[in-house]
Amino acid sequence: MTRAVLFDLDGVLIDSRAAQLATLAGFATTVLGRRVTVDDLPADAATTPRQHVLAELGVLRAINENIWDAATATATLTTEVFPFVAGVLVALRAADVATGIVTLRSRRRVNWLLPPNILGLIDTVVCYEDAAPKPAPDAVLLALDKLGVLPSEAVFVGDMESDMHAARAAGVTAVGAGWGFAGPAALTRAGAAVVLPHADDLATGLLLLVGTGQRDKHSKRS
Known part of the structure; x- marks a missing residue:
């Protein structure tokens, strides 16, 4: 069998840890209109649902998947x-x-x-x-x-x-x-x-x- x-x-x-963190930072930068780096993310960002991490950064709206895709496509070049x-x-x-x-x-x-x-x-x-x-x-x-x-x-x-x-x-x-x-x-x-x-x-x-x-x-x- x-x-x-x-x-x-x-x-x-x-x-993909670095890529996931870079995606979060890139997405937040686009949506908030200010520079957000990986160092600005919560310490548990890699193991926390993305919506919770983004809310802590000040992103309170629904996640735009097209923007998320763009951030992901760039970040995963390092994966x-x-x-x-x-x-x-x-x-x-x-x-x-x-x-x-x-x-x-x-x-x-x-x-x-x-x-x-x-x-x-x-x-x-x-x-x-x-x-x-x-x-x-x-x-x-x-x-x-x-x-x-x-x-x-x-x-x-x-x-x-x-x-x-x-x-x-x-x-x-x-x-x-x-x-x-x-x-x-x-x-x-x-x-x-x-x-x-x-x-x-x-x-x-x-x-x-x-x-x-x-x-x-x-x-x-x-």
């Missing part, structure tokens, strides 16, 4: 895929493990962030416009439905508390990416079954996790 590993995007597959990603995806595919991305990004922004060679190794991508956003389980379940994989045969690797909540609500093993935004302690508090402090030997760890899930299920049937 095919198994699956789902990934969050920002902070897990791509090193890079983590070096381990291609090798992990190749290893999972070789082991007949399906892969997916579940992200709060829109589809067009995903295409700005990931190069074609990485997108070509991903079996499905579920974006903000496709399902109710995390921490609801809808997007995780939609990705699994597209892959034809049961929740008990899947893991979801995320770096935010909302990722852990979504995985648990979907019945998927929640794996915390300690190298991402929230950090290991927050992910543990959010209910991660496993927290990986770094991405060393990530493919091996993920294969063990999906393999263990499969063996446990078979043992219950026997």
Whole structure:
């Protein structure tokens, strides 16, 4: 039976912290008509919903997505895929493990962030416009439905508390990416079954996790 590993995007597959902060600062600069730098952002800006960060800066109106897109397109020029990603995806595919991305990004922004060679190794991508956003389980379940994989045969690797909540609500093993935004302690508090402090030997760890899930299920049937 095919198994699956789902990934969050920002902070897990791509090193986008600087780009996210630059997007916030650029958007606020445009809307407020004054210079806003990354240093002007709240200390927790990278892990706080954008509307809350912008409100603290004085942006009280609804977010204009066209302006946000312009700020994003410029800021993401500095974003890079983590070096381990291609090798992990190749290893999972070789082991007949399906892969997916579940992200709060829109589809067009995903295409700005990931190069074609990485997108070509991903079996499905579920974006903000496709399902109710995390921490609801809808997007995780939609990705699994597209892959034809049961929740008990899947893991979801995320770096935010909302990722852990979504995985648990979907019945998927929640794996915390300690190298991402929230950090290991927050992910543990959010209910991660496993927290990986770094991405060393990530493919091996993920294969063990999906393999263990499969063996446990078979043992219950026997």
